[in-house]
Amino acid sequence: MKKYPVASLASKNSGEYVLGSAELNTHACYLVYGILKAGESDRLVSPGKGHEEILCLISGEVELTGEDGGTVLRKGEALHLRGDDRYLMSNNSGEDIVYVISGGHNEIHSH
Numbered sequence: 001m002k003k004y005p006v007a008s009l010a011s012k013n014s015g016e017y018v019l020g021s022a023e024l025n026t027h028a029c030y031l032v033y034g035i036l037k038a039g040e041s042d043r044l045v046s047p048g049k050g051h052e053e054i055l056c057l058i059s060g061e062v063e064l065t066g067e068d069g070g071t072v073l074r075k076g077e078a079l080h081l082r083g084d085d086r087y088l089m090s091n092n093s094g095e096d097i098v099y100v101i102s103g104g105h106n107e108i109h110s111h
Contacts, residue, residue, distance in 0.1 A: 006033035007098075015040075032101035036062060041090035045081065045101070053081045053103035060097030063090045082106070 009017040010033045020030035032053075036043060045064070047053040056078040064071050064079070066087040073079060081087070083106075091097050 006031070007035075009033070010035050016043075027105065029102070029104040032099075032103070034099045034101070036060075036089060036091040036097045036099065038091060038094050038096055041088070041092075043089045044086065045089050046086040047081050047083060047103055049083055050105055051083065051103055052106045053101050055079045055081060055099060055101050058098040058100060060091065060093055060095055062097055062099070063092060064088070065090070 004019050004023060006017050006019055015036060016032060016034040018030055018032050021027050024030075034043075045053075045055060055073070057073045057075050059075050061072060061074045064073055064087040066085065070087075071079075089099075
């Protein structure tokens with residue numbers, strides 16, 4: 001069993017850290033831990049071809065804008081994303097927010 005300090009790693013890496021194949025030695029799954037600073041906007045959320053993700057907001061509220069319009073995601077709510085879905089995430093509040101993205105492959109392929 002190994003622990004990963006994803007919160008501190010996200011703080012050191014522009015607010016987002018991907019725990020994935022390099023540390024886990026697998027391409028089956030990955031986890032993203034993110035911190036979106038107060039007032040920060042236009043952070044891209046997109047799984048990419050051959051992937052699916054679940055974005056879950058741990059704290060606060062964010063606005064997501066995409067080709068099909070937009071929505072507000074609040075603490076404790078989740079959104080399922082597939083392949084080329086693309087959303088820009090913006091934090092219009094006065095507080096930092098935290099989110100987690102879990103993802104994996106939905107088709108066999110290599111990177």
